[in-house]
Amino acid sequence: MKLEAAGIPAISIHTHVFARLVKATAQANGMPTVRQVFVPQPIVGKSAAELRAYIEGEDPVHKRPFIQGVLEGLTGGLTAEDRKGTSFDRTTPRLLPPDTEENLHRLFADQHWTDCLPIVLPTEERVAAMLRGTSQPPDRIVGHLSPASFRELWAFDVEKVAVNAVMAGAKPEYMPVILALAGSGMTARSSSTTSWSTIAVVNGPIRKEIGMSAGIGAMGPWNHANTAIGRAYCLLSQNLQGGSVPDETYMGTLGNWYSYSAVFPENEERSPWEPYHVQHGFKPQDSAVSVFLGGWYTQAGFGPRDTWEEKFRHCLAACEPFIGPLLVLDPLVARGFVERGIDTKQKLILWCAENARLTAREYWDNQWSQTLLRPYAVAGIEPYASRFKAQPDDLIRMFEEDQIHVVVTGGETQGAWKMISGMRRGKGTISVDEWR
Amino acid sequence: MTELLTVHDPRGYPPAVTAKQLAPRLESLDGKRIFLVDCLFDNSEAFMEQLRLWFAEHLPAVVIAPIKPRESWVDDPEMRARIEADGDAAILGVGL
DSSP states (O other): HHHHTTTTEEEEEGGGGGHHHHHHHHHTTTTTTTOEEEEEETTTTOOHHHHHHHSSSEEETTEEHHHHHHHHHHBHHOOOHHHOOOOOOOOOOOOOOBBBBHHHHHHHHHOOOOOSOOOOOBBBHHHHHHHTTTTSTTTTTEEEEEESTTTTOEEEEEHHHHHHHHHHTGGGGGGGHHHHHHHTOOOOOOTTTOOOOEEEESTTHHHHHTOOOOTTTTTTTSHHHHHHHHHHHHHHHHHHHHHHOOOTTBBOOOOOOGGOOOOEEEEEETTTSOOOOHHTTTOOOOEEEEEEEEEEEEEEETTOTTHHHHHHHHHHHHHHHOOOEEEEEOOOHHHHHHTOOOOOHHHHHHHHHHHOOOEHHHHHHHHIIIIHHHHHHHHTTTHHHHHHHOOOOOOEEEOGGGGOEEEOOOSSSSSEEEEEOOOOOOOOEEEEEGOO | OOOBOOOHHHHHHHOOOOOOOOOOOSOTTTTTEEEEEEETTTHHHHHEEEEEEHHHHHHEEEEEEEEOOOOOOOOOHHHHHHHHHEEEEEEEEOOO
């Protein structure tokens, strides 16, 4: 659309499953008649002959020859609508028209403002009570979010965050953590076709102050604070960014269970290692939350046993090359590593970075390696350029140290660990204390 | 009588939409220089190459110029400047 604005006629080619999304995006950018043509999904994995058949075939959305749409999209006159574009105001109201409880629940569900489960209606009294959980003024802008990088950013203030916190069943004392998550710059409702979720780790005194659990079942629905904060982060993400509606503002092909709630605290008291937020510049007495785009793959194991190195090598090689792992270890596992001489998180990270290896053939035969990493390699940017030059059967490093993260949590009923895809995104680690 | 509740709207504040008009279209593609912008999505390079070949075979009077941004999903002002300076039109693909 920037090319059109500069006077260059343009047309964009999409696959047909994105027809509604690209139409909505064009509308939101004030250029609803921007020229678009469509080919069948998928492009990935298709041969030259199959791609040529797409070009010589029919546009499955407009039901006309694809190439006709291309040629006509660049030539001919403009309609009045083309010249005018679209301007409109989309300001949302502070309050909804009064209605019965039953009708309001139906409205929230019909408008896709819930996670398909019952919510607590955000009455004025409940929102006012929630706002007492922070000293911040209700009209302070907290941040901006969008479901994807190509979508417009929506703004929101403290009161809007409180509204969604009420809906999630949160308590007022959770507000500083929820506000920090809201201000992280990272949505928990990414629209990516890869079905990402966002996982968050809480550190510092706030964990105990608000009753979070880093013990048994820390990563599931067994503690109110953990669960409600995670749900609030998800609900506020979808509602404050302009939606998370399948086929419009959400395109994750499989979806993701982590997208219900994925916030847990680190078990700093039982961990032999430095807390995560201290690794990233905070003091132990600070409270902070860290956000990770991920939750795509999850692998698990026990130990460390005598063959832990083999097990870790297998699991690391099975990670997606584009996104490194967030290692979540029960305290028993962390102490087991200490007994084996790995007495800091950084030593474990170094070991993983050195031993996470894949043949170059497998590394590059990957959709995201091709789409996101190959351009860096072609541009000569390291380490991707060297990985691109490697022979197909060469074992190459998959991750740099800053792509691997280690967090300790759990109740010590089992020496269990997980490797979950987790990329630090947004502002990374955010102060909770600033939102008290 | 059923009690009526007043509740907050849970949505954020969307930016205002400002109208933008399309660029004038070309009368004909003959002799015009069209940039084929490979959006770098997996296998889009192969698709755009097939599109280039189609033009070469069917509309040889059109000058086709393949081009790529520096990275995926990020605006590339330098690439846009080149298209604006040297091109008459652009075809972008294959995006989502």
